[in-house]
Amino acid sequence: MQTFFGLVSVLIVFVWLGGKQVFPLQPICDLRVLDHFVREARDSVVIMRGSRGGCGAMKSYFVPLTSVDFAFWEHIDVQELAVEVQTGLSLLVQALSTAMKAVSNSRLANALDNNISNIHSLSQILHSLDLQHARSTVLPDDSAPASTQTQEVSSLPELLQVQSSFLRGKVRLLLSAAPACQRQNS
Secondary structure, rough: HHHHHHHHHHHHHHHHOOOOOOOOOOOOOOOOEEEHHHEEEEEEEEHHHOOOOOOOOOOOEEEEEOOOHHHHHHOOOOHHHHHHHHHHHHHHHHHHHHHHHHOHHHHHHHHHHHHHHHHHHHHHHHHHHHOOOOOOOOOOOOOOOOOEEHHHHHHOHHHEEEEEHHHHHHHHHHHOOOHHHHHHHO
């Protein structure tokens, strides 16, 4: 009986792939993984809006800038971009961890914890792509390039919006530009 269910599972996968792709993308290059993390970040916003109180006191959080200067990004080495993204992910983990401590609603706290876990997974994905050799910094100093500047947000909704924008923007661009992912998609 187990063999039958195993065979059915394999057939479902082949039907789902539609015969267009014999081997699915590696999870590290598959942008559907990132899309899943973006959906979960958006779900956190929905959970937060549904919470009556328990979202913590108004607090300031330092987060990465989400705007992208495409002319800059096209001419910068992928390793430098990886450092910028890793720095941004570190900032988001710090901000989400701080926010989670201030939240009394357990459902929202679990959603924030899940977001933190997802960001750690993204960091591991970037590490597995071997994009960066330098360690990221958490807060840039005055001599840091403008591309790694931070912004300050003053509420949890703003923090969650920045997280979603950062994942959809800079993280997606970096994964799309990764040499390992470009080779696989060609």
